[in-house]
Amino acid sequence: MNKISLELRVGIFFLVAxxxxxxxxxxxxxxxxxxxxxxxxxFRSVEGISPGSQVQIAGIKVGSVRDITFEPxxxxxxxxMEINASYKNVIPEGSRLMVKTRGLLGDRFLVIExxxxxxxxxxxxxxxxxxxxxxxxxxxxxxxxxVSQDLQVxxxxxxxxxxxxxxxxxxxxxxxxxxxVTKDARDIVxxxxxxxxETVNNAENAFKGxxxxxxxxxxxxxxxxxxxxxFSKNLDxxxxxxxxxxSDLDSLTQDVKSGRGTLGKLVTDESLHxxxxxxxxxxxxxxxxxxxxxxxxxxxxxxxxxxxxARRAIRNMNKTAEEVSEVTPISTLAIILGSVFx
Amino acid sequence: xxxxxxxxxxxNHQKVLDGTSFRINSGSVTSLMGRSGAGKSVLLKIxxxxxxxxxxxxxxxxxxxxxxxxxxxxxxxxxxxxxxxxGALFDSxxxxxxxxxxLKERTKLSDRQISEMVDDHLEQVGLLxxxxxxxxxxxxxxxxxAGLARALVTKPDLVFFDEPTSGLDPITKSTIYRLIxxxxxQREMTYVIISHDIRGVMDISDEIMVLNDGQIVAKGKPExxxxxxxxxxxxxxxxxxxxxxxxx
Amino acid sequence: xxxxxMMSTEDNSLIxxxxxxxxxxxxxxxxxxxxxxxxxxxxxxPPYRIREFLRHLDFIGSQSAFLIxxxxxxxxxxxxxxxxxxxxxxxxxxxxxxxxxxxxARELGPVLSALMVTGRVGSSMTAxxxxxxxxxxxxxxxxxxxxxxxxxxxxxxxxxxxxxxxLACIYGFSGMVGAYFVSTSYLxxxxxxxxxxxxxxxxxxxxxxxxxxxxxxxxxxxxxxCYKGFYATGGSRGVGVATTxxxxxxxxxxxxxxxxxxxxxx
Numbered sequence: 025m026n027k028i029s030l031e032l033r034v035g036i037f038f039l040v041a042x043x044x045x046x047x048x049x050x051x052x053x054x055x056x057x058x059x060x061x062x063x064x065x066x067f068r069s070v071e072g073i074s075p076g077s078q079v080q081i082a083g084i085k086v087g088s089v090r091d092i093t094f095e096p097x098x099x100x101x102x103x104x105m106e107i108n109a110s111y112k113n114v115i116p117e118g119s120r121l122m123v124k125t126r127g128l129l130g131d132r133f134l135v136i137e138x139x140x141x142x143x144x145x146x147x148x149x150x151x152x153x154x155x156x157x158x159x160x161x162x163x164x165x166x167x168x169x170x171v172s173q174d175l176q177v178x179x180x181x182x183x184x185x186x187x188x189x190x191x192x193x194x195x196x197x198x199x200x201x202x203x204x205v206t207k208d209a210r211d212i213v214x215x216x217x218x219x220x221x222e223t224v225n226n227a228e229n230a231f232k233g234x235x236x237x238x239x240x241x242x243x244x245x246x247x248x249x250x251x252x253x254x255f256s257k258n259l260d261x262x263x264x265x266x267x268x269x270x271s272d273l274d275s276l277t278q279d280v281k282s283g284r285g286t287l288g289k290l291v292t293d294e295s296l297h298x299x300x301x302x303x304x305x306x307x308x309x310x311x312x313x314x315x316x317x318x319x320x321x322x323x324x325x326x327x328x329x330x331x332x333x334a335r336r337a338i339r340n341m342n343k344t345a346e347e348v349s350e351v352t353p354i355s356t357l358a359i360i361l362g363s364v365f366x
Numbered sequence: 367x368x369x370x371x372x373x374x375x376x377x378n379h380q381k382v383l384d385g386t387s388f389r390i391n392s393g394s395v396t397s398l399m400g401r402s403g404a405g406k407s408v409l410l411k412i413x414x415x416x417x418x419x420x421x422x423x424x425x426x427x428x429x430x431x432x433x434x435x436x437x438x439x440x441x442x443x444x445x446x447x448x449x450x451x452x453g454a455l456f457d458s459x460x461x462x463x464x465x466x467x468x469l470k471e472r473t474k475l476s477d478r479q480i481s482e483m484v485d486d487h488l489e490q491v492g493l494l495x496x497x498x499x500x501x502x503x504x505x506x507x508x509x510x511x512a513g514l515a516r517a518l519v520t521k522p523d524l525v526f527f528d529e530p531t532s533g534l535d536p537i538t539k540s541t542i543y544r545l546i547x548x549x550x551x552q553r554e555m556t557y558v559i560i561s562h563d564i565r566g567v568m569d570i571s572d573e574i575m576v577l578n579d580g581q582i583v584a585k586g587k588p589e590x591x592x593x594x595x596x597x598x599x600x601x602x603x604x605x606x607x608x609x610x611x612x613x614x
Numbered sequence: 615x616x617x618x619x620m621m622s623t624e625d626n627s628l629i630x631x632x633x634x635x636x637x638x639x640x641x642x643x644x645x646x647x648x649x650x651x652x653x654x655x656x657x658x659x660p661p662y663r664i665r666e667f668l669r670h671l672d673f674i675g676s677q678s679a680f681l682i683x684x685x686x687x688x689x690x691x692x693x694x695x696x697x698x699x700x701x702x703x704x705x706x707x708x709x710x711x712x713x714x715x716x717x718x719a720r721e722l723g724p725v726l727s728a729l730m731v732t733g734r735v736g737s738s739m740t741a742x743x744x745x746x747x748x749x750x751x752x753x754x755x756x757x758x759x760x761x762x763x764x765x766x767x768x769x770x771x772x773x774x775x776x777x778x779x780x781l782a783c784i785y786g787f788s789g790m791v792g793a794y795f796v797s798t799s800y801l802x803x804x805x806x807x808x809x810x811x812x813x814x815x816x817x818x819x820x821x822x823x824x825x826x827x828x829x830x831x832x833x834x835x836x837x838x839x840c841y842k843g844f845y846a847t848g849g850s851r852g853v854g855v856a857t858t859x860x861x862x863x864x865x866x867x868x869x870x871x872x873x874x875x876x877x878x879x880x
Contacts (some may be wrong), residue, residue, distance in 0.1 A: 030665075030672050037676040041780035044787045048821070052812055076817075086812070414757050440759035452756040457746070458669075468758045471661075 060087055060108045061148030065121045065134075066100040068157050072132035073123060079105045079134045086111045089134065105134065114144035120158035178205050196319050367392035367556045368413065368524060373422030375408055375580075382408050383419065384580030390432030390573075395550055395557040397567040399602065400577035401611065408592045409577065410528055413558070414446055425466075426524075444472055447522035447555075449612045451529045455501040461488070462497035465516045472520060487515040491545060507538035511545065518549055527559040530567055539563070543570050564602055568592070576602060578611065639768055646841040649832070650771065651764060653840070656761065657768040661726035666765070670773035672687060674735045675780060681734060681783050682727055684789040686718075690789025694796045698803070712815035714793040716796075719820045720827075723786035725872050728778060728831035732864045736839035740860040743843025744853035752844070753877055768842060771836040778832030783804040786824070825878050830875065831868050838864040 067073075079087040087107035095102050107115070118139030123361055125132050132282075136152070145150070178201065368390045375383040382405040388605045390396045400406045411417040413424055415431050419555045425429040426442060434442070455464045458531065469480045484506035501509060510530060517525055530546065531539040540554055547570050550557055561567050575585040576599060584591065584599045591599060601609030697713040743766060746752050755762040789814075797803040842860035846853050 032667055033673045033676040034668050037671070040679075041675075041783050044783050048787065052809065157651075180720055325800065411753070416753055424619055436761075443757055446755045446757060448754065450750040454750040455744070456751055456754075469758050471631055471758060508763050606669045 060106045061112055062085075062090065063105050063107055063115070063146060064151040065103050065105070065155060066095065066098060066151070067103060067123075067155060069098055070101040070103055070123070072125070073134065075352045077133050079107065079136065081111070081115070081138060082138045103134070112148070113145040116140060116145050118154060119146070119152055120154040120156060121152045167212070167216065174205065174208075178202060183218055187228070193248070298303065367394075367426070368414065368558075369427060370409070371423045373412060373419045373424070375405070375412065375417070375419045381580055383412070383422075386422070386577070386581055388575055388582050388585065390556060390558060391514070392556055393554050394572040395546075395559065395570055396558045397561060397571040397574045397575060398577060399562060399564055399567070402562060404577050405580055406562075406577060407528060409527055410558075410560055414448060414526060415443065434486070440606065442451040444520070445518035445523045447520060447525040449510065449513045449517045449525070449527045449530055451532065453501070453509035455504075455509055455516070456510055457501055460498050460500050461493060461504070461512050464501070465513060465519050466515060468520045483519055484515075487519045488512075490518075490549065491515045507534050508543060509544070510534070514542070514545060514549075522555065524556045524558070526555065527561070529561055530559060531561065531563050539566060543567075546570055564605075620855070631871075642841075643804055646837055647844070649767060649841055649844065651836045652763050653767040655717070655772045656764040657772050657828055659764065662764065667769040667773060670769045674731065674770075674773050675777040678731055678734055678777075678781060679731060679784060682785045682834075684786035685726065686723070686788035687792035690714055690718060690792035691724065691783075691796045693789070694793035694801065698797070699802050699849075707801070707803050708811050709815075710797050710801070710803055710811070711793070711808035712811035713799075715790060715812045715816045716820055718786040718789040719791075719816060719824045721824075721872070721876075723782040723789065723804060724827040724854060725782055725821045726822045726867065727781045727785040728835060728868050729865055731774075731781060731832075732835045732861055735774070736835045736864050737857050737861050739836065739839040740843035740846070740857045741853055743767075743840060743849070744846030744856045746848055747844060747846050748853060749880065756870060762844075763837060767840045774832040774836035775780055776832075779828040782824060782828035808820065823875075825880075827872060828876055830871055834871060835864045838867065 026028060073092050074091050075090065076139075077088065078085050078091040087105050088106045090106045092104075093102050115136060116139040119140070120137040122135050122137065123132055124135050139154075370386055370388050373383050373386045374381075386405075386409060398406055398409065408417065411421050413425075413431075415434070419432060422432070429438075429442070431439065431458065435609055455461070456467065459467065465484045465487055466480050468476065469483060473480075475483070484497075485494065488497055491513065491514055492509060493512055494510075496504065501512070504512065514530075517527075518557055527546065531542050534542065546557065547557070549555075550570075559567055559571065564574075571588055574583060574588055574591050575582050576591075577583070578598065584594065584596055586594070592603060594600065598610045601611055653696070694710055697710045697717075698707060701707050701713065703853045725831050729755050743752075746766070752762045752766070755765055794808060798805045839860045842856040842863070843853075846856035848855070
C-alpha cells in the first residue's frame with residue numbers, strides 16, 4: 025500500500041483521467057484543433073443550420089459553423105464557418121456551398137463542393153460566393169396550385185359551353201383556348217420539372233415511402249399530360265366531325281368522371297393521399313413515442329435505434345414539423361386535381 | 367478557576383441537570399462522582415462548550431462560556447486538555463501524529479520542537495516505543511495513555527478526564543492514576559476527573575463532589591466524605607444496592 | 615361524547631405524528647444543506663489540509679479506479695451486445711458505437727460510476743465519520759478548537775465533487791474500449807464505422823452534460839454520506855444503520871436527480 029506514495033497515486037489518477045479526456049476530445053471527437061480559419065457565405069435561408077453544424081467536403085468533416093448573423097442590408101444570413109487548419113489553401117475559388125440533410129430525419133449540414141482544382145485557393149475570411157439555396161418545396165407547390173386553379177376555370181367553362189350552347193364556332197374557340205392553356209400548363213410543368221424533381225428528392229430524404237408513391241405515379245402524370253395533349257390535338261384536327269367528337273368528348277369526360285382511364289385514375293385515386301397520410305401518422309406516432317417515453321435511460325434500453333434517430337428529430341422539432349407541412353401539399357395536390365377534373 | 371452556576375439541561379423532557387452549581391479551585395484535583403447516567407458526561411460537555419445548557423452559566427476567568435461564540439470559545443478551549451472516555455484517538459493517525467495533532471493545529475512550533483515535545487510526553491506515559499502504531503493496534507489502557515499524552519502535550523491550564531479508568535484492569539487502573547498524580551505534581555494544572563470509581567479517585571483527589579439527579583448532593587475532601595453519615599454518600603462508598611438510590 | 619373526544623385526540627395524535635415526520639425530514643434536509651454550505655465554504659479557509667485532501671482524492675479516486683475500469687468495461691460490452699441486438703434488425707449495426715458512446719457519456723458513465731462510488735466510498739465515509747462520532751473523536755476535534763466540519767467534511771466533499779467527473783470519464787472510456795472490442799471482434803462491426811458513428815452522433819454537449827451530472831452526484835453522495843455519518847448516534851448499531859441509510863438515500867437521490875437533470879438539460 026505504501027509502495028507508491030499517496031501523492032504519486034493521486035497524480036497518476038488525474039493524469040490518466042485528463043489524458044483520456046484529451047484523447048477523446050482531440051482524437052475521437054476531433055474537436056479542439058481549433059486554430060482553423062474562417063470562411064463566410066450568405067444564404068437567403070439557413071433553416072436547420074445552427075452554430076456547431078458540420079461542414080463537409082466529399083463526406084469528410086472539415087469544420088463547423090461558428091456563428092450565423094443576419095445582415096440587414098442584403099436581408100441574408102451570414103454563416104461563418106471554421107475550417108480546420110489542415111484545409112488552408114485547399115478549397116478553390118468557385119466552390120459551391122449547399123445545405124444537405126443527413127439520413128432520414130437527420131441534422132442539416134453544409135457541404136462544400138470544390139471548384140476547379142487549379143483555381144485560386146480561398147484565403148481565411150473570404151466568402152464562398154456560389155450558393156445553392158435549400159429548395160423551398162412550399163414555393164414549387166404553390167405555383168403548381170396556381171396552375172391547377174387556372175385549369176379548373178378553363179375546364180369548368182368548357183363543360184358549360186359544351187352542355188349549354190353546342191355552337192361549333194364557340195367550341196372551336198374553346199378548343200383553341202384549351203390547346204393554348206394545355207400548352208401553357210405543359211410549359212410550366214416543363215419549366216418546373218427540375219424543381220419538382222428536387223422536391224421529390226427532398227421528400228425522398230424525409231420519407232422513403234412517399235418517394236415510392238411519387239415515383240410510382242410519375243409515369244402516370246407524364247402520361248396524363250400526353251393524353252390531354254393528343255386529346256386536344258384530335259379535337260383541333262377534326263373540327264368538322266363535330267357531332268361524333270362531341271359525343272366522344274362527352275364519353276371521355278364521363279370516363280374521367282367515373283374514374284376510368286389513366287387520367288381518371290390519377291384524379292380519383294385516393295390511395296396516394298391515403299398512403300401519404302399514413303406515413304405522416306406513423307411519423308407523428310414516432311415523435312410522440314419519443315416525447316412521452318420514460319427517462320433517457322429507459323428509452324435507451326427499450327429502443328435505442330428509435331431513440332437516436334428521434335433525438336435528432338426532437339432537437340430539430342420545428343424543422344421536421346415544417347417538413348411535414350411541406351410534404352402535406354403533395355397529398356392535397358391529388359385532391360385539388362381531383363376536384364379540377366371532376 | 368471554573369465555576370458552574372445553576373445549570374439546567376433536559377433531553378426530550380428528561381431532566382439531566384437540574385440546577386447544578388459548584389466551583390473548582392485553581393490547581394486542585396477535583397473528582398466528580400455519580401452513577402452511570404447521572405449526567406456527568408453531559409456536564410463535562412457543557413463545561414468545555416460542546417453543549418449549550420438550557421439555562422445557567424459556566425464562568426471561567428470572568429467569562430461566561432455559554433454566551434461566547436465559536437471563535438471566542440475556541441480561544442479558551444486552547445487552554446483545555448481533555449482525555450475522552452476511550453481516548454478518542456484519531457483512527458487515521460498513528461500515536462505520534464495523534465499526540466502532535468493539537469500542537470500542529472494550535473501552535474506555530476517547528477516540526478522539530480513538536481517532535482521533541484511529543485517524545486517527552488510519550489515517554490512520560492510509557493509509549494515511546496509505540497509511536498508508530500495506529501490506535502486500532504493498541505490496547506484500551508495504551509489508548510488512554512496516548513490520550514493522556516495528547517491532553518497534556520499542549521500544557522493546558524485545565525484538564526478534564528472523562529472516566530479515565532473505565533474498562534481497565536486494576537493494575538492498568540492504578541498506573542493511570544499514578545500518571546495523573548505524577549503529571550499533576552510536575553505542573554500547576556487544575557484537574558477535573560469524572561468517574562464512578564470512588565475508591566480510585568479517593569487517593570488522588572483534593573475534593574470530591576457527588577452528582578445525583580442533576581444536582582450536587584455532597585462535596586468535600588476525600589477523608590470528610592468517607593466519614594460522612596449521609597446515607598446517599600454511604601451507599602456510594604459501599605456500592606450497596608440498598609439505600610436512598612433505587613435502581614428500577 | 616366520550617367517543618368523540620377520543621376520536622379528536624386520536625386525530626390530533628395522527629396530525630402530530632405526521633408533523634413530526636415532516637419536520638424531522640425537513641430538519642434533516644436543512645441540516646444536510648447547512649453542513650454542505652459550511653463545508654464547501656470553509657474548504658477555502660486556512661488552514662489548508664492538503665495532505666488530508668490528497669488522502670481523500672486517493673481514496674475516492676485512485677483506489678476506485680480499478681473498480682470503475684472493470685465495471686465500466688463490462689457495462690460497455692453488454693451495452694454493445696444489447697445495442698447490436700436492436701440495431702441488427704434495422705441493419706444499422708454501425709450505430710452501435712454511437713449508441714454505446716451516447717449511453718455511456720450521458721447516463722451510464724455518470725450514474726453507474728456514482729452508484730459504484732456510493733457503495734464503495736459513501737458507505738465508508740458514513741461508517742468512518744459515524745464511528746468517529748461515537749468514539750468522541752469529533753468531540754475531541756471540537757475541544758481542540760479544530761472545526762470538525764472543516765477538518766473532516768470539507769475535504770471529503772470537495773474530493774468527491776472533483777473526483778466523480780473524472781471517474782465518470784474513466785468509466786465511459788473503459789466502457790468504450792470494452793464496446794469496441796466486443797463490436798469489432800465478436801460482432802464483426804467495422805471499426806471505422808464504429809468510430810465514425812461516435813464522431814457523427816456524440817456531441818460535446820453530451821459529454822459536458824454527463825460531467826455536470828457527475829459533479830452533482832458527487833455532491834449528493836458526499837453530502838448524504840457525511841451528514842449521516844457526522845450525526846450518527848447509537849453506537850456501532852447506529853453506525854450500521856446510518857451507513858445503510860446513507861447508501862440507500864444517496865442511490866435514490868442520484869437516480870432522481872438524474873431524471874430531473876435529464877429532463878432539464880435535454
